[in-house]
Structures are given as structure tokens and as C-alpha cells.
Amino acid sequence: xxxTKLVVGNWKMNGLLDDSKQRISQTLSxxxxxxxEMLDNVDVIICPPATLLSTVHEMTSKHLLFLGGQDCxxxxxxxxxxxxxxxxxxxxxxxSVIVGHSERRFYHNESDELIAKxxxxxxxxxxxxxxxxxxxxxxxxxxxxxxxxxxxxxxSMPNDTLYADNTVIAYEPIWAIGSGQTAxxxxxxxxxxxxxxxxxxxxxxxxxxxxxxxxxxxxTNAAQIFKxxxxxxxxxxxxxxxxxxxxxxxxxxxxx
Ligand code: PGA
Numbered sequence: 001x002x003x004t005k006l007v008v009g010n011w012k013m014n015g016l017l018d019d020s021k022q023r024i025s026q027t028l029s030x031x032x033x034x035x036x037e038m039l040d041n042v043d044v045i046i047c048p049p050a051t052l053l054s055t056v057h058e059m060t061s062k063h064l065l066f067l068g069g070q071d072c073x074x075x076x077x078x079x080x081x082x083x084x085x086x087x088x089x090x091x092x093x094x095x096s097v098i099v100g101h102s103e104r105r106f107y108h109n110e111s112d113e114l115i116a117k118x119x120x121x122x123x124x125x126x127x128x129x130x131x132x133x134x135x136x137x138x139x140x141x142x143x144x145x146x147x148x149x150x151x152x153x154x155x156s157m158p159n160d161t162l163y164a165d166n167t168v169i170a171y172e173p174i175w176a177i178g179s180g181q182t183a184x185x186x187x188x189x190x191x192x193x194x195x196x197x198x199x200x201x202x203x204x205x206x207x208x209x210x211x212x213x214x215x216x217x218x219x220t221n222a223a224q225i226f227k228x229x230x231x232x233x234x235x236x237x238x239x240x241x242x243x244x245x246x247x248x249x250x251x252x253x254x255x256x
Contacts, residue, residue: 098235129158176214
């Protein structure tokens with residue numbers, strides 16, 4: 001497993017200019033204080049709405065705070081009203097893009113095949129794809145969690161994954177997202193170990209990539225989660241909007 005821990009903050013559709021600037025400057029002051037410890041140990045990536053990218057980029061470009069997109073189109077340009085391309089995200093300072101988040105899969109009917117193509121666009125633009133997978137509560141109750149996650153991995157990986165190592169997997173059980181119900185140690189380790197096995201067998205280039213956990217990660221449980229086997233980072237939703245909470249999560253990554 002790669003040594004660098006990843007802390008990814010997904011702001012989703014939240015943030016107007018003023019509150020976002022405040023949020024970033026609070027997080028930045030923590031990061032500046034811990035600059036030395038962070039180098040080589042922890043990467044923090046903020047994924048704000050696209051409307052905030054240039055402002056956040058201006059504030060963060062000289063510091064150890066990286067930018068990510070929340071989604072992108074499969075094409076680099078064209079007649080796709082309302083969409084945003086991977087190249088546009090890159091031009092605004094992004095180094096990675098989340099694709100296949102369960103909210104995109106659910107509200108926008110995104111299929112594994114579409115997600116794979118989006119991942120390819122992310123790679124083509126020279127960025128890292130953060131591919132999200134995870135089962136519903138119903139699928140878990142039916143004993144299908146591993147089967148569902150394996151199928152998502154097999155079908156939503158970008159085509160070039162066999163050779164390229166710029167892909168990260170985020171395991172986010174849907175029932176744990178925004179619910180306050182974090183998956184247990186057993187749930188997380190079982191799935192992360194399983195994902196690692198799948199990657200080692202099918203995508204040797206990704207044998208060491210980080211596998212992130214997402215779903216109700218908070219300042220209070222992050223330190224614990226970082227101790228679990230094969231957890232290379234976290235994807236944080238709600239808590240990434242509260243700088244004191246988010247900084248506690250970064251601190252937990254620093255101590256992991
Ligand atoms: P949450 O969201 O931390 O609010 O549960 C996680 C996510 O959707 O990435």
C-alpha cells in the first residue's frame with residue numbers, strides 16, 4: 001500500500017463564495033502549521049463545486065492543498081449543455097476527479113460503462129481518477145455486497161487501468177453516506193482486503209494504490225478508521241464542510 005494517506009473532501013453541491021473562502025482559509029492555516037509532517041505522508045484534496053474552483057485554486061496553489069473535480073464528461077469539448085470536461089477541470093488546477101459517486105450513479109443513472117469512460121477522460125487530461133464503488137443496504141442484507149462491489153470495479157475501471165497507476169478506489173457503502181452510520185471495522189476491513197485482492201489479480205498496476213473509505217467519516221472516528229487494514233485514506237462529505245472537523249481528520253491521517 002502506498003505510504004501517502006489521502007484525505008479527500010467532497011463538498012458536493014455546497015458552498016457560496018464567502019463561506020467557501022472562510023472554510024479554505026481555516027483549513028489552510030492548519031495545513032501551513034503542519035507542512036513538514038504533511039510532505040510525503042498526507043495529501044489533502046478538496047473537491048468543491050466547479051463554480052468555486054478558480055477561487056479555491058488561487059488560494060491553495062502555493063500550499064499542500066490539492067484540488068479535485070466532483071465529476072466530468074466523457075468528451076473534452078462539444079455540445080453538452082451543462083457539462084464540464086476533464087481538461088477544463090485540469091485547467092482550473094485540479095489534479096484528480098471523483099467519478100461514479102453513488103449520488104451520480106443514482107440521481108443521474110450513471111452506468112459502470114459510462115463511469116469507465118469518464119475515468120479514461122480523467123486520465124487523458126493527466127489527472128487521477130477516484131472511482132467510487134459501494135453497495136446499498138438491501139444488497140448487503142442479501143449477502144451481495146462483495147459481488148456488487150466486484151462487478152462495479154470490473155466494469156467501471158478506465159480501459160487503460162492495466163498499465164496506468166493513476167486510479168484510486170473509494171469504497172463508500174451507500175447506507176453509510178450522510179447517515180451517521182459508519183461501517184464497522186469488520187465491514188471495512190473485509191471489503192478493503194477484498195478490493196485489494198481484486199486489484200492485485202486484475203489490475204497489477206494498481207496493486208499498491210490507495211483504497212479510500214467513505215461514509216460518515218468524522219473527526220471522532222477518523223483515527224480509528226486509519227488503523228484498519230488496507231485503508232489508504234478517506235473520502236469525506238459532510239465533515240469536509242466543517243473546517244475544525246476536517247482538520248481533525250487530517251490530523252488523524254498525520255498520526256496514522
Ligand atoms: P458523508 O459523505 O461523509 O457525508 O457520509 C461521503 C461521500 O458521499 O463521499
